[in-house]
Amino acid sequence: xxxxxxxxxLTSGGDAPGMNAAIRAVVRAGIHAGFEVYGIRRGYMGMIExxxxxxxxxxxxxxxxxxxxxxxxARCKEFFTPEGRKxxxxxxxxxxxxxxxxxxxxxxxxxxxxxxxxxxxxxIGIPGTIDNDLFGTDYxxxxxxxxxxxxxxxxxxxxxxxxxxxxxxxxxxxNEAGFVALRSGIACGAEGILIPEEKGQxxxxxxxxxxxARQKKSSIIMVAEGEEEGGAMTIASIIKREYPELDxxxxxxxxxxxxxxxxxxxxVSASRMGAAAIEALIDDxxxxxxxxxxxxxxxxxxxxxxKMHKDVNRDLLKLxxxxx
Ligand code: ATP
Numbered sequence: 001x002x003x004x005x006x007x008x009x010l011t012s013g014g015d016a017p018g019m020n021a022a023i024r025a026v027v028r029a030g031i032h033a034g035f036e037v038y039g040i041r042r043g044y045m046g047m048i049e050x051x052x053x054x055x056x057x058x059x060x061x062x063x064x065x066x067x068x069x070x071x072x073x074a075r076c077k078e079f080f081t082p083e084g085r086k087x088x089x090x091x092x093x094x095x096x097x098x099x100x101x102x103x104x105x106x107x108x109x110x111x112x113x114x115x116x117x118x119x120x121x122x123x124i125g126i127p128g129t130i131d132n133d134l135f136g137t138d139y140x141x142x143x144x145x146x147x148x149x150x151x152x153x154x155x156x157x158x159x160x161x162x163x164x165x166x167x168x169x170x171x172x173x174x175n176e177a178g179f180v181a182l183r184s185g186i187a188c189g190a191e192g193i194l195i196p197e198e199k200g201q202x203x204x205x206x207x208x209x210x211x212x213a214r215q216k217k218s219s220i221i222m223v224a225e226g227e228e229e230g231g232a233m234t235i236a237s238i239i240k241r242e243y244p245e246l247d248x249x250x251x252x253x254x255x256x257x258x259x260x261x262x263x264x265x266x267x268v269s270a271s272r273m274g275a276a277a278i279e280a281l282i283d284d285x286x287x288x289x290x291x292x293x294x295x296x297x298x299x300x301x302x303x304x305x306x307k308m309h310k311d312v313n314r315d316l317l318k319l320x321x322x323x324x
Contacts (some may be wrong), residue, residue, distance in 0.1 A: 006036045008097040012043030012108035015258060016128045016142025017067040018266035022103050024060040025274025031057055033278050038097055042072045044079035044111060047088040052095050064267055067259045079111050089119045101277045105129035106306050113302040116287040124277040125289035125302055133177035135308035136300030137291030144265040146257045150184040153253055161218035171232035171252040174224035182312050185222035186320050192221035193320050197312050209243055
C-alpha cells in the first residue's frame with residue numbers, strides 16, 4: 001500500500017441531499033484510519049484556486065441532517081482544459097494532498113477519471129446526484145430524498161386535482177433520465193409517466209385521455225424534464241389543443257427537489273459509501289466509484305461508470321402501466 005497521509009474531499013456538479021453525510025463519513029473514517037483530511041471547496045474550482053481547508057472531526061459535527069453541501073459545489077469550465085487540470089494538480093502537490101475523494105455525478109467522474117490518468121493520482125468517486133443516473137450503483141446519494149420530496153408535493157397537488165376534477169402535468173428533474181419520474185410516479189399512483197427512456201408515450205397518454213380520464217376524479221401525469229416532447233409545458237399545451245374540454249394545470253417542481261433534510265436511507269448510504277471510499281484508498285484502489293448493489297458495497301472503474309448507460313427498471317415501467 002502506498003503511504004498516504006493527506007487526502008482531499010470535494011463535492012462537484014449539482015448538490016444533493018446526503019452529500020454532507022458523505023463528507024462527514026469521509027472525514028471521520030479518514031481520521032480514524034490515520035489520514036489528515038482536507039476539504040476542497042466549490043468542487044474543481046476550489047482545486048484550481050487552492051481553496052482548500054483542513055477538516056477536523058468537529059468541523060463535520062451537526063451536518064448529517066442538513067441538505068446541500070458544507071463544501072459548496074460548482075461547475076468549472078477550466079477543468080475541461082489540460083491547463084486547468086495542471087493548475088489543479090499543482091495545487092494538490094502544494095498542499096501535499098496525495099489522493100482525492102470526489103462526491104458528484106457523471107460529469108464530475110469524467111473529470112476525475114481524466115486527471116487521475118494524467119497525473120496518476122488515486123481518485124475515489126462517491127455517487128451524489130438526485131438523478132440516480134449512474135451506472136454501477138442501484139442508488140445515488142440524494143435520490144431517495146428527492147423522491148420523497150416529490151411524493152409529498154404531488155400528494156398535495158392530488159388533493160386540489162381531485163377537488164376540481166383536474167388533470168395535472170407535474171414536471172420533475174431528470175434531463176436525460178427518468179428515474180425520479182418513474183419511481184415517484186408509482187409512489188403517487190400517477191395516471192401517466194413520461195420519461196426520456198420511453199418513446200411514443202404521448203400516444204399512450206392520448207389513449208388514456210380518450211378512454212379513462214373521464215371516469216377518474218383527477219389525473220396526475222408525471223413528466224421528466226428531458227422527455228421527448230420537451231417537458232410538461234409542451235405536453236400540456238399539445239393536450240389542451242387536442243382536448244379543449246379538459247381542465248388542465250401544469251406544475252414544475254424545480255429546485256425544491258434538490259433541497260431538504262436527507263432521508264434516513266440517504267444518510268446511511270452516504271455514511272457507508274464515505275467509509276468505503278477510505279477503505280478503498282487503504283486497499284490501494286485508484287480511479288473507482290463506490291456503489292451499492294443489492295445492499296452491498298461494490299467498486300466500479302470510474303471510466304466504466306461514465307461510459308456505460310444505466311437503464312430504468314423496465315419492470316417498474318410495466319407495473320406503472322398495469323396499475324393505472
Ligand atoms: P449532476 O449529475 O448533478 O449534474 P455532474 O457531476 O454530472 O452532476 P457536471 O456539471 O456534468 O455535473 O460536471 C461537474 C464538473 O465536472 C464540470 O463543471 C467540470 O468541472 C467537470 N467535468 C465534467 N465533464 C468533464 C470533462 N469531460 N472533462 C473534465 N472535467 C469535466
